[in-house]
Every structure is written in C-alpha cells, then in structure tokens.
Amino acid sequence: MKPRLFLDEDIHFGLAQALRKRGHDVVHAQELERKGRSDREQLAYAAEQGRCLMSFNMKDFVILHNEYAVSQRDHWGIIVSRQIPVGEVMRKLLRFLTDHSRDSAKNRLFFLG
Numbered sequence: 001m002k003p004r005l006f007l008d009e010d011i012h013f014g015l016a017q018a019l020r021k022r023g024h025d026v027v028h029a030q031e032l033e034r035k036g037r038s039d040r041e042q043l044a045y046a047a048e049q050g051r052c053l054m055s056f057n058m059k060d061f062v063i064l065h066n067e068y069a070v071s072q073r074d075h076w077g078i079i080v081s082r083q084i085p086v087g088e089v090m091r092k093l094l095r096f097l098t099d100h101s102r103d104s105a106k107n108r109l110f111f112l113g
Contacts, residue, residue: 077105
C-alpha cells in the first residue's frame with residue numbers, strides 16, 4: 001500500500017490536487033481547515049489519520065520526529081524539504097510514492113530536497 005500524504009499548510013495547495021489526479025491519496029491542511037494549527041497538532045493529526053506528513057518546516061519536524069522516537073510514539077512518516085519549486089517537489093514526491101510503501105515510511109524521517 002502506498003503512503004497516504006498530509007501536506008502542511010506551507011506546501012503549495014495545488015500539489016495535493018495534482019497528486020490526486022495521478023491516483024494518490026493526498027489531503028492538504030487548507031482543505032481540512034487546519035491552517036494555523038501548531039506543528040505538534042499537525043503531526044498528531046497525520047499520525048491519527050495514518051498519513052505521512054510533508055512540510056518545508058525542516059527544523060521543527062526533525063525535532064518532533066526525535067520526540068516521537070524517544071517517547072516511542074508512532075507516526076506514518078515525515079517528509080521535510082527546503083523550499084524548492086513546486087515542479088521539483090512534485091517530481092520528488094512522485095518518486096517517493098513509487099519507492100516507499102506505507103509501512104516502509106512508518107516512524108521514518110525523509111529529506112526530500
């Protein structure tokens with residue numbers, strides 16, 4: 001089973017729509033009315049929903065990943081990247097979705113860019 005994605009609010013909204021058109025299960029914080037929530041809340045939501053979270057907020061999500069690991073809490077993957085053009089994000093996410101399963105992403109941190 002392919003990873004199901006949750007895109008944080010700092011990711012271009014159109015990316016969720018473009019990935020869905022290609023058959024991927026992707027939701028965006030904006031469409032779920034989750035804009036303005038803390039990073040901790042976003043990760044907890046993604047974990048609860050069985051979704052791998054993608055964000056450009058590298059520093060905070062690396063810290064949260066480490067906190068989850070220390071406290072032995074599960075998440076379904078965290079993908080972080082520096083700010084890169086949307087086309088490049090799309091290509092790299094499509095490669096990620098091809099190369100990883102939902103289970104292989106569990107509790108792992110990935111650097112996209």
